[in-house]
Amino acid sequence: MDNNVTNQRFSMLKQYHTDTLNKAIVEKKVDEILVPFLLEVVKIPDIFTSSSCAGRIMLLSTNEEESKKISSFHKKYHRTVSFEEIKRDIAQVSENDLWLKIESFIFHFGCKDYQKAKEVLSFSQEFGLKKAGIITAKDGKYILEITSTQFMALPVKVYDVVLISDDYLKLVLERANKKMEINFERLSRFSKSFLEKFK
């Protein structure tokens, strides 16, 4: 593909994802903690972000096989959570399996060319993020997925039966909140270094 077509494709993609981001910010659909960083990335000519998440604790309503089709979020918290809050939220649902999960922050970065994609990949790996890879590789469209490794996943309720004791839930939540703290500290360092390197 010639350079002009490649440049044009990248510009269109960057414009599209910037519009989507701005709209999502207005509609408060972006994790607030990420907004300043994402807006700074917009200013970098040869990089954009598509979907991102700051990391979260969540309650997922699902079935025995965690089938995507029937799974839905009962609650998502992009922060630490208190025992009283999660106990109340677990009590609210009575369908299928209810799972408590933690996921680390995740970014999808679009890059103009292969060279830039390799730079972002190396930077992320040298930063210490083991889960970083180029997941789309086409002229004018290089997408990287970059994530961290803090996670938990366990069933807490099946139909109307809470399966775990208060003591166990307290311990799980202590570990979960600790993981969230580590996640946010790592996210903050990563965002700062990323801008220092690529802005």
Added chain:
Amino acid sequence: MDNNVTNQRFSMLKQYHTDTLNKAIVEKKVDEILVPFLLEVVKIPDIFTSSSCAGRIMLLSTNEEESKKISSFHKKYHRTVSFEEIKRDIAQVSENDLWLKIESFIFHFGCKDYQKAKEVLSFSQEFGLKKAGIITAKDGKYILEITSTQFMALPVKVYDVVLISDDYLKLVLERANKKMEINFERLSRFSKSFLEKFK
């Protein structure tokens, strides 16, 4: 880098990883279920495998922060596990945190060139594996990491205190074994399709 040097680097890498694989097979350090597939990949001229895992249920001895430095495997099972077996294995340790975890199969494929790496990436994504990416991109050394998404992770014991009831452990294990079955079925289909496509 010129083609000869690139070819030479790839040949050396493929030879190194093939020797390592053969040695690991003799020493029974490779998941048995993977051996036939890995030996078939050896015959493909422009692809090799480095580390791989068939997927596993495991008991991880760790601390509150799951620090890598102090974490160690108490048990790994590359298969489904019975309640009696896991209950006995949980009873055996009394240090730090003990976590029960499940991880899906994971492959690292080395490819001779960027074109082949992109083909393996597209194939894996079209197969339905969302976690697939190019994690190393250098002339003569393209490595892909490809994994599935079945996982669980929960603390089961802190110091000498088992934190969960037998009923909960039974349910967790039922879910874990179901995930292992899905994992092995997917692994089997993936290996077969991979060889059909690239051999």
